[in-house]
Amino acid sequence: MRSKSRIEAEKRTVETMIRLYCLRKEGNKELCDGCKALAEYAAARLSRCPFGERKPTCRLCKVHCYRPEMKQRIKEIMRYSGPRMMLYHPIMAIRHLIREMFV
Numbered sequence: 001m002r003s004k005s006r007i008e009a010e011k012r013t014v015e016t017m018i019r020l021y022c023l024r025k026e027g028n029k030e031l032c033d034g035c036k037a038l039a040e041y042a043a044a045r046l047s048r049c050p051f052g053e054r055k056p057t058c059r060l061c062k063v064h065c066y067r068p069e070m071k072q073r074i075k076e077i078m079r080y081s082g083p084r085m086m087l088y089h090p091i092m093a094i095r096h097l098i099r100e101m102f103v
Contacts, residue, residue, distance in 0.1 A: 006053050010046050011043050013092055013096050015043070017082070022035040042074065051063075056100070059078075
């Protein structure tokens with residue numbers, strides 16, 4: 001079985017973090033329109049990443065491809081969701097940290 005591409009793994013991680021924020025922090029039962037829009041925006045940005053499969057994690061990336069308002073929103077979400085990923089999605093969090101170490 002072939003492993004997922006780095007881009008697909010990043011998309012899944014970002015979507016999971018957005019979902020965690022929306023459900024736990026905002027208290028929504030499903031993704032709100034703002035979080036849905038951000039998840040779609042993030043997936044589109046990742047699809048067009050100039051680094052392709054050699055892409056670093058967004059935190060370590062030298063190219064800032066997000067619009068300022070989206071960048072601020074995703075930072076807020078990651079600040080909340082990042083530490084909680086170890087509780088709710090430990091395997092995904094560990095894989096993300098490993099990818100970050102081996103850019």
